[in-house]
Amino acid sequence: MRMRKKKWARPELDSCEYFIKEPMINKGKWIEFFKNSAPIYLELGCGKGNFISKLACKNRDINFIAIDIKDDMLGYARRKIEEEYEGNGIDNVALLAYDIERIRRYI
Secondary structure, three states, rough: OOOOOOOHHHHHHHHHOOOOHHHHHHOOOHHHHHOOOOEEEEEEOOOOOOHHHHHHHHOOOOOEEEEOHHHHHHHHHHHHHHOOOOOOOOOOEEEOOOOHHHHHOOO
C-alpha cells in the first residue's frame, strides 16, 4: 500500500536531535555520536518504528541505527520512539533517511 506524503514528517525530523541528515559525517565516528562504545544494532527498513522503538527503549545499553528511505516512515518512527521513551532522554537511537543499497557509504 502506498503512503501519502506527510507534510509534517520532514520538519519534525529536521528538529529531531537523533535524526542524522548527513551520515557521512559520522562514518567511523559513531562512538562520538552516541558518546559511548556500546554495540551498534542496525535496522534496515525500519518503517513506522514499531520494532525499533520498543527494542531500543528496553535495551538502553545498546545503540541503534534505524534506516528507511522515506521521510514519512521515519516521521512515524520518531513519534513512536518519543512515545515509548515517555520523555526520558533518547541517547541510544539514530534515524537515517537513505537508500539501504548505499549503506556501506554511511556505516
